[in-house]
Amino acid sequence: MALPLLVVSVIAALFALLIYHYVILPAFLSPLAIIPNAHFTSSFLPTWIWWQRRRGYETRTIYAAHQKLGPVVRLGPSELSVCSVDGLRQIYTAGFEKTPWYGEFINFNTPNLVSMKEHKPHSIQKRMISNVYSKSFLQASPDLQIASGVLLSERLLPLLVSMARKDKPINILPLAQAAGMDFMSAYLFGITNSTDFIRDIKAREDYFKLSHIRLHKSSGWQEAATKIESYCLSLCKAAEQFSHDPLITTTSTPRSNPVVYSKMYTMLDKFPSMPTTPDTKRIRVASEMLDHLLAGHETSAITITYVLWELSRRPALQSRLRAELHTLSPLLTFPLTKTSEDPRTPLLPSPHDIDNLPLLNAVLYEVFRLYPAVPAPQPRITPPGGVTIENYPNIPAGVTVSTSAYCVHRNTDAFPDPETFKPERWMQGEKGTGGTEAMRRWFWAFGSGGRMCVGSNFAVQTLKLITASIYTNFTTSIIDDEGIEQADSYIAGPVGGKLILKFHEVTNTVRISYPT
């Protein structure tokens, strides 16, 4: 009789200990206990937020919780979401490291900017390449200008003209993904070593099939990842050969240098902690290049898709935009202007002039705001020693905290009527471009701080150029936009995976002549 009593007592004590550890402590005694719970189980179970994530409702559910409960909410026993400018500044600029989840983005078993956790190696690697992604460098880059000219005049515009003349509809999303890959790879590896997915539909489909399998971890994803890595390595090798033999050229296509590849390869020699043999260097650079291809093409494609969708719904806005585009010199009218000195290279307006067009800027920024390609939480870990966030003190080390562009961009003080697409809101403020101070503080499509998107200027410059060249030459109309609503995922395109438009050539182009 005594033995069972002892066993029962031990079991009861263990049970009490477990209840204390997993329920009473996190729900009532932890410093997090004073933070509002997004769900009644959030303080002691991680399952509710896990389930929202799994069924694809994470970001919208978190936004609804913030609307009800304020700027800081508890999602799980050790997980918070923060939606305020001060909280955002603190989390993303004060040494909160990324969570292990970002390990998903490692290529070649070698870390890159997106996947690196620790601050020091990350900041060394970022310093190596951030210069070639700065706005001033990109705007002055002859290589990007040459590559862009070729991509527009030989690939994108001829295809759109041909489809318009045949009166055939186009699925914009895969074409925009192809354009994203061609622009990105041309800047990384040089135009002659770039992908040619705008024209080569089979190569495009093969690549995106592999990319889809890898992203969704479907059956065979490791094999798909290896194939993508081998493909990227072949682009790297071509770029390397090109850099070693500057005379490699073709007669029909102008050349542009492999800007990012060369920059990073050269910079590795300047940091003693970095790999030194040609093979290890190549893998290190290849991991970073693949990171840019993956991070750059899909996000840009999603943005272009929503730009074209919103403009296709608004013929009057298209006309206003076209009038603005007609102030550029030279015009982006197809066929693009070429000079007699170099008949192979089309002339484009300066990136600086395109960047300064207020309506084009406003349309793009309103799409970034309302349809951020990365709308989801960006998780970080609270640092050793703990922190105070938004008046909640003693938040211990090791708590996952995040903010999401979806929530931040719906702040009604900065963006009144946040669900409505209103490009004109970005035409207020100084010089009519860029919106108000509050809007700039709450704009978070590219993240912020040390881990902010390295390709933001590249994305803005190329997206403006593509939009400008389309609306100089065409009007667009919607054929099928079913499923256009944005998915609730980390990188979030239309749930239907498509947007079908028709392009109609602009016949009565007003050419404005400029005094020389």
Ligand code: HEM
């Ligand atoms: C519309 C286009 C784009 C959007 C909306 C976007 C968005 C973002 C966001 C929100 C982050 C921050 C992630 C975090 O804090 O955890 C990020 C990081 C990053 N993005 Fe982009 N991105 C875009 C285009 C590009 C392009 C063209 C590149 C090509 C270089 C690129 C490369 C990267 C890299 C390497 C990082 C990691 C930076 C770091 O951790 O230091 N992105 N991007």
